[in-house]
Amino acid sequence: MNAPASEPLRPVALVTGASSGTGRDIAIALAEDGCNVGLLGRRTAALEATAERIRALGREACVLTADVCDENSVSAVLEQFLVWSGGAVHVLVNAAGIPGPLGDNVGQLQLTDFDAVMATNLRGPFLTMSRLLPVMCGQGYGRVVNIGGTHGMRGRAGRASYATSKWALRGLTRSAALEVGAHGVTANVVAPGAIAVERMRQRWADQAVEEGVSESVVLERYVQAMGMALQRPNETADVVATVRFLVGEGGRNITGQEIVVDGGVIV
Numbered sequence: 001m002n003a004p005a006s007e008p009l010r011p012v013a014l015v016t017g018a019s020s021g022t023g024r025d026i027a028i029a030l031a032e033d034g035c036n037v038g039l040l041g042r043r044t045a046a047l048e049a050t051a052e053r054i055r056a057l058g059r060e061a062c063v064l065t066a067d068v069c070d071e072n073s074v075s076a077v078l079e080q081f082l083v084w085s086g087g088a089v090h091v092l093v094n095a096a097g098i099p100g101p102l103g104d105n106v107g108q109l110q111l112t113d114f115d116a117v118m119a120t121n122l123r124g125p126f127l128t129m130s131r132l133l134p135v136m137c138g139q140g141y142g143r144v145v146n147i148g149g150t151h152g153m154r155g156r157a158g159r160a161s162y163a164t165s166k167w168a169l170r171g172l173t174r175s176a177a178l179e180v181g182a183h184g185v186t187a188n189v190v191a192p193g194a195i196a197v198e199r200m201r202q203r204w205a206d207q208a209v210e211e212g213v214s215e216s217v218v219l220e221r222y223v224q225a226m227g228m229a230l231q232r233p234n235e236t237a238d239v240v241a242t243v244r245f246l247v248g249e250g251g252r253n254i255t256g257q258e259i260v261v262d263g264g265v266i267v
C-alpha cells in the first residue's frame, strides 16, 4: 500500500477486533502491506500476540485495550493511538463484533442481549469513526472498512439483533461516505458469509460430537443448507483480500458500497 503523496510517514492503520479471527488477520495483512498498526480489543494478551507477529514483520504495533461499547475507554485509547501515530491515521477497519443470541425470535430476545449486540457492532464503529474521520478529512486521505455480514443484507429468523446491527452499519457507512468523500476519504462495508474462524470451527466441531458425525459431514450439510454456489465457507484470507482491495489502489474510487464475500449465497 502506498502512503498518500502528501504523507511522508509510513501509513498507519487502526483495526478493532485485532485479538482474534478476521480482525487479527486483517491487521497482520495491513502490516505486510507496509502499515504500522494500532490493535484494539479487550484481551490484552491476545492483542500482544498479534503485535508480536506485526513486529516480526518489521512494522510497529500499538496495543489498545478497550471495550468498543465504552465511550470513555474508546476515547482514551484513540487519543493514545493518535499520540503514538504522530496524529495520523490512514486506514480504519472496524472488525470487532459479536454474533449475539442464536435462535431467539424477536418475541424471546432479551433487551440486554439486543443492546449488547448493537453496542458492539454499531456503537463501536460509530465511536471510532466519529473520532478518526475528522483526522482523515484533515489529512485529505483515508480508508474506512467496516466488517458487516450477509445478515445485514437480508432478514434472518432467530438473528434479529445481529441482523439489525449489521443493517444499521450499512446506513452509518453509506452516510459517512457521502460526508467525507470530498476530502479523499472512502468508507465501505465488507459483508462476509460464514468465516471459518476458531469460534466457528469450534461450533462445527461441537455439533459433530453432539451428532456423532464427522466435522466434514457437518460442514457439507451447512454448505448445502445455505445453497452456497462455491460450496466453501470463507477462510479469513477471503475477507482479508477484499479489505486489501478496498484500501489499495483498486478501491480509490469506490465508496459507500457493500461487497458481499459469501461463496455465492446471496446471488
Ligand SMILES: NC(=O)c1ccc[n+]([C@@H]2O[C@H](COP(=O)([O-])OP(=O)(O)OC[C@H]3O[C@@H](n4cnc5c(N)ncnc54)[C@H](OP(=O)(O)O)[C@@H]3O)[C@@H](O)[C@H]2O)c1
Pocket: 016, 017, 018, 019, 020, 021, 022, 023, 024, 040, 041, 042, 043, 044, 046, 066, 067, 068, 069, 094, 095, 096, 097, 098, 099, 120, 147, 148, 149, 150, 191, 192, 193, 194, 195, 196, 197, 198, 199, 200
Ligand atoms: N465468523 C463469521 O462467520 C462471521 C461472518 C460474518 C461476519 N463476521 C464479522 O466479522 C467480524 C470478526 O468476526 P470473527 O468471527 O472473525 O471474530 P472473532 O474471532 O469472534 O473475534 C471477535 C473480535 O471482536 C472483538 N470484540 C468483541 N467484542 C468486543 C468489544 N466489546 N470491545 C472490543 N473488541 C471486541 C474480540 O476481541 P476481544 O475478545 O479481545 O475483545 C475479537 O477480536 C465481526 O464483526 C463479525 O460480526 C463474522
